[in-house]
Amino acid sequence: MTRGIYITANDKFTDQAIALLNSIRTYDNQTPVVLIPYDNNYHQVAERLQQDYGVQVYDDLNFIERLSIQLQQIFGEKFFARPNQFRKQACWFGPFDEFLYIDTDIVVFEKIIDRLDSLSEYDFLCCDYQHAGGLTNVFTPKIYTVFSPEELKGMFNGGWWASKKNLLSEQDLYDTFAECAAHPEYFDFSQKTSDQPIINYMILKRVKRRFNLVLGENKGPGNWAGSQHFQQDGYRLIDTKVNQPLQYLHWAGIRIEPGCPYWEIWEHYRYLHEPKPDTLPQSKPSQNPFQKNIRKLKNQFKSFF
Structure with missing residues (x-):
């Protein structure tokens, strides 16, 4: 079984990617990291991350492009503010049997890959208090016709999540996006979030064995930089x-x-x-x-x- 971390970045976000990788490597020199290019302007950041941290570029760039375009076209080319965020869905089909996806506007304070140990009991992990803020940036109140309040406690932030290779198929993605496109009234895109509402819907609908790590036996710490305490x-x-x-x-x-x-x-x-x-x-x-x-x-x- 292989474990690894996926990130997305382009040259514009080289500084953020360096900060993230420096934090990861402070606590973990071994876990492989794969870069999913955010767009075609990624060669400088890829070279820097490969040279300094051993980061490899996702090996099937044609697949990433095809997947991203098809997912975007289901909603229409101009629907999403940042459609390239959907490239991260290539995580499901990459080299790692168990994987962590992590945004580059993050730094870590531990050997973060060890959090995947909980995948022995669950199929999907998140680790945040997105659910504590209500539906905003994910759903509208119309979502209560689909999910119960208890189910909606499973909402999560799309910047940190972990799962297993091929848990969802490529067709599962297309089918989920088509279902979401038929009901745009379920989703809150008011602050220009793109992938977070859709991936939340997909996981809540299709993955039963999911767990938020902050809701364990001992209430976990927060992680949002907007917190002052x-x-x-x-x-x-x-x-x-x-x-x-x-x-x-x-x-x-x-x-x-x-x-x-x-x-x-x-x-x-x-x-x-x-x-x-x-x-x-x-x-x-x-x-x-x-x-x-x-x-x-x-x-x-x-x-x-």
């Missing part, structure tokens, strides 16, 4: 509400730049093995739409955060 411990963080160290930190919906939440953590991992530039671009809060998203998300997640 994390306490810094060196270049790691402690969730003071549950008195546990974070497994990872995710800047979902937050532009990573000087002045953003937990900037020092990200900056540490980005420049872990090279000199930090003398000057870095300064943020402009008055022009930064991501700050509005942070306020919205804090209101949505106030029950937990």
Whole structure:
């Protein structure tokens, strides 16, 4: 059995990919990592990640392109704000028997691949408090005609999830997307999320043995960078509400730049093995739409955060 990590990136997000890989390799020098190119502008980031971290490019680029185009066309070419996010669905058909998908706007604080040990009991894992914020960025209230409130506690953030190769077939993907396209009223795309609503629907509908790792016997730590109650411990963080160290930190919906939440953590991992530039671009809060998203998300997640 093989285990590995998938990421998506292009040259524009080289810095984020380096920070993520530096954090992964701080705790784990062995687990293979495969890059799924976000678009055709990926050669510089691929070269850097291969050279420094042994990251390999997904070996069937034609399949990624075909899969992405067909999934996009089911909804219509202009429906999604960021249709290339669906390229990550190639995870189901790559080289790893058990895999973790992880967004590049994340850094980890442990040997994160060990979290896949729970796949001995489950077929799909997530690890976040997306469900605590209500339906926003995933579903609309119309989804209650499909899933019960109890089932909807299984909602998750699309930036971190783990599963098994070929658990879903390529046809399963096409069938699910067609079902979703027939009912766009179920989904919340108001803040330009693309893949998260669809993959949530697919997992809730098709995977019974699923588990959210933060809902274990001991309530797990949060991981969203918009949370203000994390306490810094060196270049790691402690969730003071549950008195546990974070497994990872995710800047979902937050532009990573000087002045953003937990900037020092990200900056540490980005420049872990090279000199930090003398000057870095300064943020402009008055022009930064991501700050509005942070306020919205804090209101949505106030029950937990």
